[in-house]
Amino acid sequence: LFFAMSCFDCFCGLFGAEDPKKKALKDAKAKLVEVIQAKSCGPILLRTAWHEAGTYDMANKSKGFPNAGGAIGSITTPHEITAPPNAGLKKALDVYLGPIKSELDAAGLHVSWADLIQLGGATAVECMGGPKIAMKYGRLDGIPTELAPPPFGLPDAFPEDPAAHVREVFYKYDNMTDEDIVALSG
Numbered sequence: 001l002f003f004a005m006s007c008f009d010c011f012c013g014l015f016g017a018e019d020p021k022k023k024a025l026k027d028a029k030a031k032l033v034e035v036i037q038a039k040s041c042g043p044i045l046l047r048t049a050w051h052e053a054g055t056y057d058m059a060n061k062s063k064g065f066p067n068a069g070g071a072i073g074s075i076t077t078p079h080e081i082t083a084p085p086n087a088g089l090k091k092a093l094d095v096y097l098g099p100i101k102s103e104l105d106a107a108g109l110h111v112s113w114a115d116l117i118q119l120g121g122a123t124a125v126e127c128m129g130g131p132k133i134a135m136k137y138g139r140l141d142g143i144p145t146e147l148a149p150p151p152f153g154l155p156d157a158f159p160e161d162p163a164a165h166v167r168e169v170f171y172k173y174d175n176m177t178d179e180d181i182v183a184l185s186g
């Protein structure tokens with residue numbers, strides 16, 4: 001019975017019964033490609049994705065969702081988007097991603113802010129000549145109940161001790177070494 005159901009589901013999928021979540025993501029990616037190519041906004045979308053995901057801290061993982069931070073759509077909140085490390089990123093949300101989100105929502109296609117932001121970053125890399133980044137989608141949007149103070153574990157522009165600061169920022173990820181930090185920092 002399982003085999004027959006699987007074949008039937010596959011057969012139906014070939015003739016129009018596309019998963020609405022996959023359709024929403026495909027539509028979002030197509031719209032992102034158009035916007036990135038028309039407005040050359042790849043760098044700001046990539047920076048937005050990094051700043052959204054960069055709030056994750058291994059030390060907070062026991063706090064659970066959404067207080068561990070990370071790619072949870074919380075950069076859309078006034079607490080995060082107006083903070084100094086995120087200066088200029090409101091444009092990415094309002095001008096580039098917001099209209100796509102609104103259009104998808106109006107069409108009944110739901111993509112969370114968390115997924116749209118990360119899809120925007122991955123699509124930007126690909127559109128700018130980088131590799132296609134394998135991603136998993138299905139993130140939920142979340143607003144931490146325990147608000148972290150800025151800079152949310154993100155790099156500071158003018159730290160007193162740059163080496164110590166960069167280590168503090170990147171050591172929060174599991175198994176990150178000084179060599180990894182140098183490679184990531186360019």
